[in-house]
Amino acid sequence: MKRFFRSTYFAIILLVIYIPIFIMIMFSFNSGTSVSNWMGFSTKWYEEFFKNSPFIKSIITSLFVAVVSTVISVVIGTMAAIGLSRLIKRKQSKWMSIANIPLINADIITAVALMIIFLLSGIKFGIFTLIMAHVSFNVPYVLITVMPRLRKVDKSIVEASFDLGAKTGTVIFKVILPILKPAIIIATVIAFAMSFDDFIISYFTGGDQTNVASFIYSSKRIKPYIFAFATMMVAIIAAGVIIWNAVLFINERKETVKSQIKNGTYKSKNVYKLEKEINDLLISLETITKIKKSKRFSVWIKYYVLKLKLKHASSKNYDKKIAKLEWKRYKLQNTINREKRYVSRLKKAEAKQKQLKKQISKSADIKKAARLSIQLEKVEEKITFLAEEIAWLTEKENEAIQKAASINKKIKKLKKEFKAEENPSKNTINWYNKKIKYYEEWKIEVEEGKNNFKLRMIVEKLKDIKQLNENKINELAAKLDLVATQAFRKVSVTNKLNQKIANNPNNVNLKEKKIKRINKFEIGINKLIESKNVKISELKVKISKEKEKFFPTDIDEANFTKGFIARSWKVMLVSLLAIVSFSGLTVAYVMNNIYDLVIGNWGEYIDPSLIQEFEKEYGVRVNYQEYDSNETLYNKLYTFSYDLMVPSDYMVQKLANEGKLEALDYSKINVQSEKFKVNDKEIEINKDIETNDDTKTISGDLLNVMTASKVKYDEQSTHSLGTGTIVDYALPYLWGDLIIVVNPNSKGKDSGGANIQWLLETHPDLISKTVDGGKTYNPVATNESYDPSATYVLNNSALSWNILWEAAAAGKEVVLNEDSKNVFAIAGQKLYGEGNFTSQDRIDVASKELAALLKYKNVGLQGDSLISTASEGNFDFAVMYNGDAANANVVYNGEDGETDGDGGEIEEDLLTRAEREDKIYFLYGRPNAKLSNNASSDAVEQYETTNIYSDNLVMARDSSHKDAAYDFINFYIAHAQDISDYTGTPTGFKETMEAAVEPGSMYEKYKDIFEPIILHGEGYKGNLQPFFNNNVYDPKVVDAYNILRTNK
Structure with a gap:
């Protein structure tokens, strides 16, 4: 039973380890974009993986860094281990403790420390800093792997090598390294694995280098092509393990054959x-005569049963049990022998004591007398110990004699009582016999001594086990022979x-x-x-032949007539393969790092195929890097320079004020704009330029919002627009607003409109409906029930951000976008009608308000995974960007079908659409309720609003590829529609926004949610603002948010 439970635990551990891997492999063949719902079998993500140029480049970088850092680490670590092994144990221990600090230290601390060292040293961040950082944490892994093996090296072998005239280098390469080979191989594998998947240290020290871990981390969300890559990695590792074990098996087989040939048992x-x-x-x-098989079925059953029993008995392994008993016997024997030697050791020690006393009395040298005195103290300590042990053993023997006498009396008494019994029953006889036997065995144990008795019992048990097994085998063999004569009869x-x-x-x-x-x-x-x-x-x-192979008769001819190539072809082949592979990897890495333009962008903000198209069209190479937040981008600028970036509005304002951005020359950019206001003056961009099919028009409403972000930097450029705002530096890339989304059905699990019913019961003023499919929505009546045939919408004028607090209290699943500014903007809008913070008091009040919301377990904070959550309907209330919400609703309704080569929908998408003929449209709204408790001293009425955000293309002031940067900006403008379709988010251009919601387009039915509120015309009150940069209070908002996240 113990063995069963032990095996069960092991099986559970294996399941915990390997089930996620099997699930990942399965979803790499998923036809849909979901990483949690199976949509059908397909290999398209493997095709996508090979088309994804930036991801392939990150893999090449990871491989190159891992290989180089591993080689350097193994060389340094192995040589350091050999050097440390020659030190005394105390020094060796100290140096090992120092060397292991990177293992104990947190990666984030190591990463920041290395970054500071490289900054202070003035070293340019890039491949050199990345490799050195990886070497720094890989060397300790090599040390702790090689050192244990090195300690097992027989020093006499090394000393013999030196005695035979070998130099230090020869001893290292011919003696020590061959012994350390298994440990070095393991250290190499560990170092390579640690380097390949490192993220934290690479993130802080990589500069312009993006490895696999950094690429995946900065992705907007996990896509199945990453599963495809991971599946291929698992396949490569599995193949490597199989090949390695096959090589080990072949070598082991060779050794077995060699041993059998030597013993004469081969074949x-x-x-x-x-x-x-x-x-x-x-x-x-x-x-x-010939053998005739019996036709009796019972004989054959008996024959095969006996054969199986004999095979089982012969293969039954008693070695483990016997070895355990042998070990017990060995320990007991040593204990007994040691106790027997106490008397002789005491006599020798006493003789030594006398001798030392005589030497001390005769010695005239003080130093010699002191040395002899120390020896005498040690001998006297030994005498005391032995005397105490002998006294204890003597006392134990006396006690044993007394105990044996007492047991003997009990035995005599029992025998006497038994004899006195008249006509005893069978049970009485058995009781007396068992009792007498028990006391007799106890008496033997006491007389012999516990250890001696145990030793004798173990020896007897060993003999019994072996004898029983032999008897059983012999008995079964005899029976089998007898049955065999019946099964196989000799006949003439x-x-x-x-x-x-x-x-x-x-x-x-x-x-x-x-x-x-x-x-x-x-x-x-x-x-x-x-x-x-x-x-x-x-x-x-x-x-x-095998004998000649392993034990040649003519030694001289066999071993000394081979040429260099015949003796070294294996080493040469492996070395050649290694050199060719590394050369190919190096060439691939160098080719990927010769580039004409460096672009930093958010994860999944452009289709990778567009980057390849741009490179092909303009004959340039692009180093495309991704980041996951504006703060990440800002930190990266300390270690690396981009040509083009896509920061959000407030980060554009910050960078522009710090003089890090180049004012855009709009005469080189293929755009115009609608009229927008700057200081109460209406202007247009590129009003008089010649237009073409690729020319786009920037929304005036968006530019009006962007001009609210003022820039104080004194721009000296002659080609600047001169607006004194971020419009001088930024071209809109994507934009939108923050909205509340309501899933009609509770967590997508029911079809009864539970969340709408809740709103009808608690907030009927928030809901309007239409039942005829028209565009006229009427208010709902008090206590009105949910009508499945009606279409419901949220009323912005009555909607407040406070609905999130009430929904959370009601047990609804509430999911918030985890950006710190967005989270605090929710509380800021609820309390003050503003999303920007300009005082510590407001930040503190907002923190308390948010703590009251986040205390509920059903309230979650999610980043880019929020899109997947909404796409699967696993929420009740959500706060997200309008483009993400529209895209999630499209995916949820199965309307994101991909086309085949002829432009038709693929079969799986047709099935999905057929299954969802009754579409579920999320309710959405931008809160615009009047502030119930106006905290402002202004007499003007204030309203809750939302944030209008924009992510913008900007050019670095120190860019050395400005012409290529303008080419990319114009390429983006020409392909803005493709980028909008890929991201599911509006661009800043009027043409693409109209195309995205025109009849027959993907977002035709989602127009109001896809378009930001500022494009909906009049009716929305309050001041729509972007986030502004505030160097004083922005860090405090982040600190307060981190505290909330920690307490969540």
């Missing part, structure tokens, strides 16, 4: 079997003819038939014997 079983068969055939030939070849001849002795034909049959039988048997002799000859030839 001996095969030869013996063939010889036995020949012997049986010869007997058959002499007796003219001419048995039937003999009976006929006996009945008719004068029949000549029968006698001739008999002779022919015997001749035929003899010919057949002789052929069989001949074939088996041939097999024996072949086996002997094979044995001779």
Whole structure:
């Protein structure tokens, strides 16, 4: 039972480890974009993986860094281990403790420390800093792997090498390194694995280098092509493990063959079997008999059952049990022998004591006398210890004698009582016999001593185990032989003819038939014997070849006549393969790092195929990097310079104020704009330029919002627009607003409109409906029930951000966008009608308000995974960007079908759409309720609003590829529609926004949610603002948010 539970625990551990891997492999073949819902089998993500140029480049970077850092780490670590092994143990321990600090230290601390060192050293962040950082944390792994193996190296071998005249280098390469080879291989694998998937240290020290971990982390969300890559990695690792084990098996097999040849047992079983068969055939030939199998089914069942039992008994492994008992016997024997030597050791110690005392009394040298005194103290300590042990053993023996006498009295008493019993019953007899036997065994144990008794019992147990097993095997073998005689009976070849001849002795034909049959039988048997002799000859030839191979008769000719190539071809082949592979990897890495333009962008903000198209069209190479937040981008600028970036509005304002951005020359950019206001003056961008099919028009409403972000930097550029705002530096890339989304059905699990019903019961003023499919929505009545045939919408004018607090209190699943500014903007809008914070008091009040919301377990904070959550309907209330919400609703309704080569929908998407004929449209709204408790001293009425955000293309002031940067900006403008379709988010251009919601387009039915509120015309009150940069209070908002996240 113990073994069963132990195996069960092991199986559970294996399941915990490997089930996620199997699930990942399965979803790599998923036809849909979801990483949690199976949509059908497809290999398209493997195709996507090979098309994703930035991801492929990150893999090449990871491989190159891992290989180089591993080689350097293994060399340094192994040499350091050899050097440390020559130090005394105390110094060795100290140096090992220092070397292991990177293992104990948190990666984030190591990463920041390395970044500071590189900054202070003035080293440019890039491949050199990345490799050095990886070496710094890989060397300790090599040390702790190699050192244990090095400690097991027999020092006498090393000393013998030096005695034979070998130099230090020769000893290291010819003696020590071959012994350390297994440890070095393991250290290499560990170092490579640690380097390949490192993220934190690479993030802080990589500069312009993006490895696999950094790429995946900065992605907007996990896509199945990452699963495809991981599946290929698992396949490569599995293949490597199989090949490695196959090599080990072959080598082990060679050693086994060598050992068998040396012992003379190689193929001996095969030869013996063939010889036995020949012997049986010869007997058959002499007796003219053959083996006839029995037709009795019961005999064969008995035969095979006995055969299985014999096989099981023969293979039953008692070695473990026997080894355990042998170890116990060895320990007990040592204890007994040690106790026996106490008296002789005491006598020797006393003699040594006398000798030392005489030497001390005669010695005139003070130093010598002191040294002898120390020796005398040690001897006296030994005498005291031995005397105490002997006294304890003597006392124990006396106690044992007394105990034995007492037990003996009990035995006599029991025997006397037993004798006095008249006509005792069977139970009484058994009781007395067991009791007497128990006391007799106890008496023997006491008299012999516990250790001696245990030793004797163990020896007897060992003999019993071995004997029982042998007896069982012999018994089964005898039974099997007996049954075999019944199953395989020897009968005469001419048995039937003999009976006929006996009945008719004068029949000549029968006698001739008999002779022919015997001749035929003899010919057949002789052929069989001949074939088996041939097999024996072949086996002997094979044995001779193997013997010559492992133990050549002519040693000089076998080992010293081979040329250099014959002796070293394996090493040369492996070295050549390694050099070619590394050269190919180096060339690939160098080619990927020769670029004409460096772009930093958010994860999944552009289709990777567009980057390849741009490179092909303009003949340039792009280093495309991704980040996951504006703060990440800002931190990266300390270690790396981009040509183009896509920061959000407030980060554009910050960078522009710090003089890090180049004012855009709009005359080089293929855009115009609608009229927008700057300081109460209406202006347009590129009003008089010649337009073409690729020219786009920037929304005036968006530019009006952007002009609210003022820039104080004194721009000296002659081509600047001169608005004094971020419009001088930024071209809108994507934009939108923050909205509340309501799933009609509770967490998508019911179809009864539970969340709408809740709103009808608690906030009927928030809901309007239409039942005729028209565009006129009417208010709902108080206590009105949910109508499945009606279409419901949220009323912005009555909607407040406070609905999130009420929904959370009601147990609804509430999910918030985890950006710190967005989270605090929710509380800021609820309390003050503003999303920007300009005082510590407001931040503190907002923190308390948010703590009251986040205390509920059903309230979650999610980043880009929020899109997947909404796409699967696993929420009740959500706060997200309008483009993400529209895209999630499209995916949820199965309307994101991909097309085949002819422009039609693929079969799986048609099925999905057919399954969802009744579409579920999320309710959405931008809160615009009047502030119920106006905290402002202004007399003007204030309203809750939302944030209008924009992510913008900007150019770095120190860019050295400005012409290529303008080419990319114009390429983006020409492909703005493709980018909008790929991201599911509006661009800043009027043409693409109109195309996204025109009849027949993907977002036709989602127009109001796709378009930001500022484009909806009049009716929305309050001041729509972007986030502004505030160097004083922005860090405090982040700190307050981090505290909330920690307490969540």
